[in-house]
Amino acid sequence: MFKSRILGAGHYVPERIVTNEELSQMMDTNNEWIVERTGIQERRWYTPGVDTVTNMSAKASRMAMERAKISPEEIDFIVFATITSDYFLPGAGVLLQRELGLTSIGALDIRNACSGFIYALSVADQFIKTGMYKKILVVGAEIQSSALDKSDEGRSSAVIFADGAGAVILGQSHSDQHGIMSTHLHADGSHAEELYCIAPSSSGKVRISQEMIDRGDFFLKMNGNAVFKHAVVRFMEVIKEALDHNGVTKEEIDLLVPHQANLRISQYIQQKLQLPDEKVFNNIMYLGNTTAGTIPIALSQAWEQGRLKEGDLVCLAAFGSGFAWASALLRW
Numbered sequence: 001m002f003k004s005r006i007l008g009a010g011h012y013v014p015e016r017i018v019t020n021e022e023l024s025q026m027m028d029t030n031n032e033w034i035v036e037r038t039g040i041q042e043r044r045w046y047t048p049g050v051d052t053v054t055n056m057s058a059k060a061s062r063m064a065m066e067r068a069k070i071s072p073e074e075i076d077f078i079v080f081a082t083i084t085s086d087y088f089l090p091g092a093g094v095l096l097q098r099e100l101g102l103t104s105i106g107a108l109d110i111r112n113a114c115s116g117f118i119y120a121l122s123v124a125d126q127f128i129k130t131g132m133y134k135k136i137l138v139v140g141a142e143i144q145s146s147a148l149d150k151s152d153e154g155r156s157s158a159v160i161f162a163d164g165a166g167a168v169i170l171g172q173s174h175s176d177q178h179g180i181m182s183t184h185l186h187a188d189g190s191h192a193e194e195l196y197c198i199a200p201s202s203s204g205k206v207r208i209s210q211e212m213i214d215r216g217d218f219f220l221k222m223n224g225n226a227v228f229k230h231a232v233v234r235f236m237e238v239i240k241e242a243l244d245h246n247g248v249t250k251e252e253i254d255l256l257v258p259h260q261a262n263l264r265i266s267q268y269i270q271q272k273l274q275l276p277d278e279k280v281f282n283n284i285m286y287l288g289n290t291t292a293g294t295i296p297i298a299l300s301q302a303w304e305q306g307r308l309k310e311g312d313l314v315c316l317a318a319f320g321s322g323f324a325w326a327s328a329l330l331r332w
């Protein structure tokens with residue numbers, strides 16, 4: 001059995017910055033409310049005709065490959081977490097494979113929303129452990145802003161979600177001191193409709209109709225309160241599960257990288273775990289919530305900022321639509 005290790009991380013976010021001020025011109029909201037309830041000051045939204053999930057993830061992937069010091073030809077497999085693929089089908093993985101000029105390697109899509117990246121990492125980890133693949137490109141990327149209801153009705157979701165891409169290269173670890181120690185995946189589908197998007201749906205009469213558009217079936221719908229309440233419980237549970245499984249204490253964590261759902265959720269977890277500020281990575285203040293993109297983007301930025309050092313104990317945790325939640329514990 002091999003152990004897997006993150007060899008490099010990269011990210012890309014669209015150039016367009018959307019401030020709270022700009023949002024307050026579209027809907028009944030204001031900077032004070034958004035900052036107080038979410039911690040977000042600004043976020044990035046895609047520019048139609050310029051940014052796609054494919055080209056953003058390709059940029060993030062190239063950065064990850066460069067930092068891992070590997071060439072595209074060395075990639076054996078792609079695992080792509082997104083719920084906002086450019087096409088309804090085929091999935092995002094094959095489009096990224098083409099964009100990177102890779103031929104015939106497998107490409108797998110994961111649709112677990114905010115927990116998608118940890119699910120993807122877990123799948124890639126199993127392939128490396130068994131020796132089936134040596135280097136896997138693991139991606140989390142989204143364009144959420146095109147699914148946001150920017151009227152007063154959709155304001156609680158519209159102020160949170162954003163666009164961006166992150167990627168890591170997972171490879172074999174040649175030392176016991178580095179690598180993924182464990183991953184923990186959970187779901188509870190009984191809450192599916194607390195955060196969901198109805199259309200395009202395969203089980204209706206047609207997948208797209210004027211009626212569906214008029215009804216707003218293409219918008220992301222979220223019961224923010226319900227999601228928040230479950231999130232704070234599940235985040236804590238799944239982090240504890242990872243720590244207990246590996247026989248380590250919360251004090252030993254060097255960096256917690258939570259899915260960037262809402263700064264208040266991250267602060268709640270930080271407080272419960274009694275971690276000092278330097279041990280928790282947050283970038284939601286200026287990037288918003290990019291669903292499957294948040295954790296790989298955060299890893300890339302944390303590495304750039306020198307907050308990830310060889311041998312550091314890093315805990316990843318996420319909660320979101322499904323509900324699905326997950327954690328991973330690793331030595332950088």
Ligand code: UT7
Nearest residue numbers: 029030033037114155156159224225227228261262319320
């Ligand atoms: O990514 C993973 C999944 N997502 C999450 O984890 C998100 C979890 N949920 C949240 O982050 C929060 O629930 C929200 C940020 C979405 C909402 O914050 P909240 O503190 O739960 O607010 P609320 O929904 O309880 O609404 C409080 C008030 C309401 O007004 P009334 O009924 O008290 O008069 C809302 O209508 O705030 C109002 N409101 C807003 N006001 C200004 C809701 N959205 C806005 C807004 N601007 N954007």
